[in-house]
Amino acid sequence: MGETSSKIQAHPDETSTQLPSQPSEDAEPKPPGLPGCSPDDASGALCEVEGRSGGDKVVTGPLLSEEMKQKLFQDVLRTMSKSFHERLKRVGNMESILDSRDNAYEQERDSAPEFAQRMDGGIIAIEEMLKDSTSLFQDVIAKELFEAGKRAEEAGLRVETEELPKPLPIVPTPMAVVLTKPLSSLDNTIIDISGEALPCRFRLIDCAKLVHEETLQVIEYPDTQGIPYAVISYIWRGAIGPTAASFVKYGTFAVKGAEDGDPVSVDVLLHVCKAALLKNIPLLWLDRLCIIQTSRDDKVWQIQQMYRIYAECAECFILPGGTRRLVRLEEPTMWIHRGWTLQEAVAPRSASVVIHWEHGDGSFGNPEQRIGTSGSIEEIVPGQSAYIRLSSLVNASVAEDVEFRAVAPDTYRGRQVDVSIRIFGNDEEAGWRHAFALSAALKPVDDEVDPKATKKGQQFGGVLR
Structure with missing residues (x-):
């Protein structure tokens, strides 16, 4: 791999621009996840810019920095917590659900302790929360990666996020x-x-x-x-x-x-x-x-x-x-x-x-x-x-x-x-x-x-x- 360059070139025939180590005060904020950001830019992706002779400058490495991933994860947790409390509030003490059941449940409902009813409602809320949590997190990460890639394309950069293939392991000489x-x-x-x-x-x-x-x-x-x-x-x-x-x-x-x-x-x-x-x-x-x-x-x-x-x-x-x-x-x-x-x-x-x-x-x-x-x-x-x-x-x-x-x-x-x-x-x-x-x-x-x-x-x- 060649030496890491501090310049980003959109295309071979375009002028390279110096990437500042610190953004100026009046500079427009960089969108989160924009490839090519410096390691000091806490809001963006930590990317490596590699030069290739006779070709485009290529952005390699992760599109999302570790800090950005943590932020996304915290956002997902907040969304899940909000969803959980909303469901729990709607369920309440299960009166609305129990009222909709057959009369055969009336006696059981009347004799059930209030805390048991509330626990039943909590279990339902937890089950609903767990059912969509993985899907929610996958969608958030996938969407952010997709948008980061789009921003890189709009900046004229070619993004490669896949790792280079590893060399095959050396095998013993056959008999x-x-x-x-x-x-x-x-x-x-x-x-x-x-x-x-x-x-x-x-x-x-x-x-x-x-x-x-x-x-x-x-x-x-x-x-x-x-x-x-x-x-x-x-x-x-x-x-x-x-x-x-x-x-x-x-x-x-x-x-x-x-x-x-x-x-x-x-x-x-x-x-x-x-x-x-x-x-x-x-x-x-x-x-x-x-x-x-x-x-x-x-x-x-x-x-x-x-x-x-x-x-x-x-x-x-x-x-x-x-x-x-x-x-x-x-x-x-x-x-x-x-x-x-x-x-x-x-x-x-x-x-x-x-x-x-x-x-x-x-x-x-x-x-x-x-x-x-x-x-x-x-x-x-x-x-x-x-x-x-x-x-x-x-x-x-x-x-x-x-x-x-x-x-x-x-x-x-x-x-x-x-x-x-x-x-x-x-x-x-x-x-x-x-x-x-x-x-x-x-x-x-x-x-x-x-x-x-x-x-x-x-x-x-x-x-x-």
Whole structure:
């Protein structure tokens, strides 16, 4: 990174202006959150201005200073407190609510102590306050960030708030390279690693080679200790249907000894490897390719190691529709019905579902109660794919109401996206029960699960942040 400059330049052909360390007394106050402010400006964002040769000056760093964030938080607390007292005042001693109930409650009401009635009213007020507090805070922060970005654009600045990608972790030198093939040569081929691979060894796909050099390379290790890798969970025979044009560039391949399963789409493998690299994970394990399918000894040994492989991975990427193609949220799949699903979902420290998605980054959640139902959609390849945290998506699939929004430049709340969530099954009772059971299994042990929870409607109005 170049040296930090004290000047802000709107465009290369415009004159730079010196940013004063202290604003003059007659200077117009700077709007809160304006990028480019000095560290001494307590009301604005603490930003770094970085020069780039031959290009625009770029504002990097947070759009909101820590002091501004604290102010926003205090504003939210004041709003919540005001809302709480207003609700409590309206509820009063519960007389208005009790009067509206059936006559059967009259005797109970008359005998109830006054303090109990007031406590009942307080509980209702607290429940209402907690229901919208998270949504309120998210809206305040999102709106302030959006407006700060707009002010930066009006000032002619290009704002970058995302962190620079971290370098991939260094992995140990493999004991062997068992496969190296250019992607252009894989279509309609049958891959056989038995000639180079040794039984009872761990083998992994090099994601950087696949993505950046368009080469499928499988490397071998005696152990996975200290090696950062991701795994794939999928069904042997997946979704059958038309494949989008963007997923047929490199075609498919089969593996010797496992020809009865679906072919592996090179393009799907590319999307998963790109997702792994986005998470700073350099290697990938796919049982179809990383097990010697023609060796009984290796298959038995690998199955014995299966739980360990999933438990020690940095991320588990789930392909609910199998390896042939990526499926949309609206497409029913059989992934949740598999016998291996519970182990592959619960054993990893983190699991994400990779889907066909065309709407960019976004978020989702129950608009009435975001806690426990919210999540984000992270784009992998623009207009083609994304991944969602498994626990968030499963919770959404059994929630009463979920809203999806996609990032949009003209509004901080994003644009609404209509989507039907059927990826873990259709409307059948068995599919929903599997999803609910998995949702419970993925929750921390101190979280409660309502056994009387009812299945939500399948159609959601989606909104992504």
